[in-house]
Amino acid sequence: MMKKFIKAVLAGVMFLCCLACANRVSARDKDGDLVVIIDPGHGGRDSGAVQNGLTEKELNWNIATSLKAELETYEGVKVYLTKGYGEWNSNTGRGRYGVGLGGDIFISCHNNSGSATARGSIVFTTVNSKYHDEMGKLANLILDNLNQAGFIRNGIQSRPSSGNPSADYYTALDEAAKAGMPSMIIEHCYISNAEDAAFISNLENQYKAGAADAAGIAQYYGLKKRTVSAGSSINLTRTYSASFTGVQGKFASSDENVAYVSDNGLITAMSQGSAVITCTSDDGSKKTVNVTVPAVTQVAVTAGINPTFYDNVNQAKNIDTSLVMMKAVYNDGSSVQVKGTIGNAGNPVNGTTNVFDIPISYGGYSNTLRVYGYSAVGTAYSSNHIPSGTNKDILLVPGNYSVKTNGNVTPEEPVTPAPTTPAPTTPVPTTPTPTEPETTVTVPDETKTPESVSSNEVTSKDIITDKTTEKNTSSDTDSNSVLKVIKIVVIVLLVLCAGAAAVFLVFYLKNKNK
Numbered sequence: 195m196m197k198k199f200i201k202a203v204l205a206g207v208m209f210l211c212c213l214a215c216a217n218r219v220s221a222r223d224k225d226g227d228l229v230v231i232i233d234p235g236h237g238g239r240d241s242g243a244v245q246n247g248l249t250e251k252e253l254n255w256n257i258a259t260s261l262k263a264e265l266e267t268y269e270g271v272k273v274y275l276t277k278g279y280g281e282w283n284s285n286t287g288r289g290r291y292g293v294g295l296g297g298d299i300f301i302s303c304h305n306n307s308g309s310a311t312a313r314g315s316i317v318f319t320t321v322n323s324k325y326h327d328e329m330g331k332l333a334n335l336i337l338d339n340l341n342q343a344g345f346i347r348n349g350i351q352s353r354p355s356s357g358n359p360s361a362d363y364y365t366a367l368d369e370a371a372k373a374g375m376p377s378m379i380i381e382h383c384y385i386s387n388a389e390d391a392a393f394i395s396n397l398e399n400q401y402k403a404g405a406a407d408a409a410g411i412a413q414y415y416g417l418k419k420r421t422v423s424a425g426s427s428i429n430l431t432r433t434y435s436a437s438f439t440g441v442q443g444k445f446a447s448s449d450e451n452v453a454y455v456s457d458n459g460l461i462t463a464m465s466q467g468s469a470v471i472t473c474t475s476d477d478g479s480k481k482t483v484n485v486t487v488p489a490v491t492q493v494a495v496t497a498g499i500n501p502t503f504y505d506n507v508n509q510a511k512n513i514d515t516s517l518v519m520m521k522a523v524y525n526d527g528s529s530v531q532v533k534g535t536i537g538n539a540g541n542p543v544n545g546t547t548n549v550f551d552i553p554i555s556y557g558g559y560s561n562t563l564r565v566y567g568y569s570a571v572g573t574a575y576s577s578n579h580i581p582s583g584t585n586k587d588i589l590l591v592p593g594n595y596s597v598k599t600n601g602n603v604t605p606e607e608p609v610t611p612a613p614t615t616p617a618p619t620t621p622v623p624t625t626p627t628p629t630e631p632e633t634t635v636t637v638p639d640e641t642k643t644p645e646s647v648s649s650n651e652v653t654s655k656d657i658i659t660d661k662t663t664e665k666n667t668s669s670d671t672d673s674n675s676v677l678k679v680i681k682i683v684v685i686v687l688l689v690l691c692a693g694a695a696a697v698f699l700v701f702y703l704k705n706k707n708k
């Protein structure tokens with residue numbers, strides 16, 4: 195009887211302990227991996243903010259690719275970018291990019307613009323009640339890491355749509371959350387501030403921003419670094435990294451184009467093939483690791499169109515399919531524009547009358563393109579959808595900011611049916627996408643044209659620096675630290691309970707033996 199009671203108490207304590215830890219939002223894909231969708235803000239025709247000699251889209255790209263590279267040093271993580279270098283994507287297309295990829299979280303990388311005195315990093319978390327609190331916890335960790343890397347901590351904010359308080363103002367965040375992906379925008383610096391601008395203009399600091407974002411994500415999800423030890427073999431997907439551990443000395447690769455090794459033994463997979471990594475110690479003894487980098491394989495198809503919002507149901511159901519940007523997505527996180535099959539809009543999406551999912555397919559994969567039949571004033575930007583090399587510079591060597599690889603560019607793929615080999619091998623110069631004047635992409639009301647508006651993302655107009663916001667920001671931070679303290683107290687109490695139960699058990703068993 196007593197034994198049963200003790201068992202029950204112990205089970206209860208363990209259950210409570212588990213509850214305390216299992217508070218993370220994560221769906222995981224079919225392989226059980228965490229799937230992170232990273233959105234390099236703006237791009238192509240949309241420069242984002244341009245101030246103090248900085249162009250936001252370039253900063254965002256460097257931060258996003260660094261974040262990708264750093265995350266890929268961890269086990270059990272897949273990372274996809276919503277767009278290639280020089281490319282643009284619609285906000286809806288970005289938010290829905292993870293659909294079909296098993297996306298667990300959507301993170302958009304930006305830099306801020308506002309008054310000349312506003313400074314620091316702000317995270318905008320989704321207002322979606324399912325994810326808002328958890329994204330606040332993640333945002334806190336990211337801001338802590340950014341702060342340690344030299345960024346000023348400004349705070350956490352959320353911005354509801356003016357017409358619908360339960361929806362996000364930012365279309366990409368809203369679409370991602372609606373598709374089951376908790377979402378956030380990280381505004382790393384104010385490039386409108388001279389000191390912030392000087393700080394983030396340094397390429398090393400841009401990479402450190404990505405590394406700090408990655409560290410926060412790794413802490414939140416409890417990720418572990420990927421390692422490989424002497425005498426073993428490892429299959430390493432292109433762009434992934436593994437640390438050669440348990441050895442000391444000088445590292446070398448038999449083929450740096452296949453597997454690059456940094457001075458501290460971090461191996462990064464570059465392109466398909468095999469290589470031997472050798473560590474030579476001071477006494478001349480050698481230890482090796484065999485690395486095999488498999489061919490890049492397609493994992494999904496996605497599509498976007500601009501505008502995605504149409505005046506009425508009929509327009510939405512009968513889109514101009516020549517404007518659809520369809521992309522094959524590969525397991526190194528890259529994508530290539532392709533011409534696949536586009537079906538017809540059937541019935542409206544469940545519970546709606548004017549939202550349609552148009553079926554798309556390519557390379558044996560299928561997905562949908564979502565369009566909306568209301569309030570469109572948008573212009574079709576077919577020129578945004580020109581094919582472009584998309585693997586350019588996604589190969590950063592993590593933690594080694596002086597090394598930046600820029601070979602291995604995806605061949606510029608013409609929009610023709612079914613290319614058989616997607617593997618990125620031949621370097622091709624990327625055609626620069628013409629950037630349209632800012633005025634052509636600025637539309638005042640997000641409720642009318644959430645899609646065709648670059649200002650729908652964070653720009654100078656969107657940044658609120660009034661006292662109310664600052665108050666909200668600090669109270670967010672305060673309530674988070676209170677939560678932290680409560681958490682610690684609960685954990686201490688639980689540990690004490692477990693200890694008391696154990697002591698009780700020992701006494702009980704001792705007395706029973708007597």
Ligand SMILES: [Zn+2]
Pocket residue numbers: 235236242243250304305306651652653
């Ligand atoms: Zn931006």
